[in-house]
Amino acid sequence: MRVLLTGGSGFIGSHIALLLLEKGYDVLIIDSFVNSSPNAIKAIKNYLDDKNLNYNLKTINCDIRDKQLLGKIFIDSAKEFNPIQTVIHLAGLKSVSESFINPLLYWDVNVCGTENLLATMNENECYSIVFSSSATIYGLTDSIPITEDHKISPINPYGKTKVAIENMFYDLYRSNISSWKICSLRYFNPAGAHPSGFIGEDPVGIPNNLFPYITQVASGRRKFVNVFGDDWETNDGSGVRDYIHIMDLSEGHIRALDFLCSNKSCLEFVNLGSGKGYSVFQIISQFEQSTGSQIPFSIQSRRDGDLAKSYADISKAKNLLGWAPKRSLEQICLDGWKWQRKNPNGYT
Numbered sequence: 001m002r003v004l005l006t007g008g009s010g011f012i013g014s015h016i017a018l019l020l021l022e023k024g025y026d027v028l029i030i031d032s033f034v035n036s037s038p039n040a041i042k043a044i045k046n047y048l049d050d051k052n053l054n055y056n057l058k059t060i061n062c063d064i065r066d067k068q069l070l071g072k073i074f075i076d077s078a079k080e081f082n083p084i085q086t087v088i089h090l091a092g093l094k095s096v097s098e099s100f101i102n103p104l105l106y107w108d109v110n111v112c113g114t115e116n117l118l119a120t121m122n123e124n125e126c127y128s129i130v131f132s133s134s135a136t137i138y139g140l141t142d143s144i145p146i147t148e149d150h151k152i153s154p155i156n157p158y159g160k161t162k163v164a165i166e167n168m169f170y171d172l173y174r175s176n177i178s179s180w181k182i183c184s185l186r187y188f189n190p191a192g193a194h195p196s197g198f199i200g201e202d203p204v205g206i207p208n209n210l211f212p213y214i215t216q217v218a219s220g221r222r223k224f225v226n227v228f229g230d231d232w233e234t235n236d237g238s239g240v241r242d243y244i245h246i247m248d249l250s251e252g253h254i255r256a257l258d259f260l261c262s263n264k265s266c267l268e269f270v271n272l273g274s275g276k277g278y279s280v281f282q283i284i285s286q287f288e289q290s291t292g293s294q295i296p297f298s299i300q301s302r303r304d305g306d307l308a309k310s311y312a313d314i315s316k317a318k319n320l321l322g323w324a325p326k327r328s329l330e331q332i333c334l335d336g337w338k339w340q341r342k343n344p345n346g347y348t
């Protein structure tokens with residue numbers, strides 16, 4: 001079965017691509033490489049070649065806002081008697097801080113890009129999509145762990161674009177209830193790397209997220225971790241989040257594909273997280289313990305747009321998709337560190 005994977009060269013996309021290929025799916029990646037390196041695709045191929053695995057992988061440099069090229073990709077696949085049967089859609093911009101500075105770019109890429117993709121799918125009678133939504137759509141909350149029916153109230157433009165896309169799914173599904181199969185996965189905090197160390201997270205510039213920042217401190221690329229606030233209403237004053245191993249998250253996508261394949265028509269919104277919350281200090285200390293590294297830190301004021309606590313109720317993923325995370329926080333630290341040590345400068 002041919003799967004179109006948008007954003008397949010990025011952090012999450014590269015891990016999903018590798019897993020899909022190992023499982024025998026035919027994968028067509030499209031990416032504009034605006035936030036990733038084509039070397040991620042080379043690394044996927046190196047891993048599979050190393051394992052002597054046969055695979056079907058094609059990559060096309062395409063911006064999801066380019067309607068003409070997107071249409072051609074669907075038509076060419078059909079002409080090759082290998083039509084795109086389903087889409088995993090990850091292409092988009094994801095920096096909360098950048099979305100405050102350049103909201104129109106975020107609406108253009110994330111919302112207009114997705115509208116373009118859905119319209120092209122519709123024209124080519126491809127009605128099955130797994131989407132990368134985010135826990136950021138829940139916004140401020142006192143009700144932890146967060147279930148999917150929690151109120152939707154994003155506090156940043158990035159989160160608002162994810163909500164707009166989920167609303168588009170509602171309308172599309174209702175307009176044509178017999179055709180569309182949609183699973184919107186609301187990720188919490190993906191972290192770690194493939195256990196081989198071939199692929200991992202390689203943020204452009206200074207990492208926004210905690211985990212890649214810590215691994216860069218451990219490797220000596222940065223001096224210390226800035227801890228954004230030690231006065232939150234949490235056990236130790238630092239922010240609490242739900243870190244999920246990137247391979248668990250990737251496996252969630254395979255389960256979502258299986259779920260869509262076995263259903264006639266559906267629209268589901270599903271949390272993907274570990275279901276556990278860890279504070280910044282707990283993460284630093286677990287990383288030190290697991291890897292033997294020293295992680296100096298410096299307390300800073302709270303970061304704009306941050307929350308005290310966020311972690312998922314994952315019962316829906318368990319019941320609906322038959323999925324559960326298998327890897328521990330220690331595994332996240334070990335695998336993230338392995339990737340960083342093997343590739344101190346990322347893919348460059």
Ligand code: NAD
Nearest residue numbers: 007010011012032033034035036063064091092094132134
């Ligand atoms: P990433 O930036 O590593 O990957 C996104 C990929 O999309 C990149 O390869 C980028 O080059 C590509 N891209 C961006 N704009 C594009 C466009 N217009 N056309 C084609 N390709 C384009 O990010 P990621 O962490 O892998 O995230 C993937 C998706 O998951 C994003 O949609 C993000 O919003 C969502 N998500 C990520 C997180 C997280 O913490 N990483 C959490 C929740 C949701």
Ligand code: UDP
Nearest residue numbers: 208209210213226227228239240241280306
């Ligand atoms: N954080 C931090 N220093 C950093 C990056 C993040 O203290 O350099 C904190 C942040 O305030 C939050 C947690 O780590 O409490 C997770 O932040 P991240 O940006 O990784 O994820 P998100 O905020 O999107 O959940």
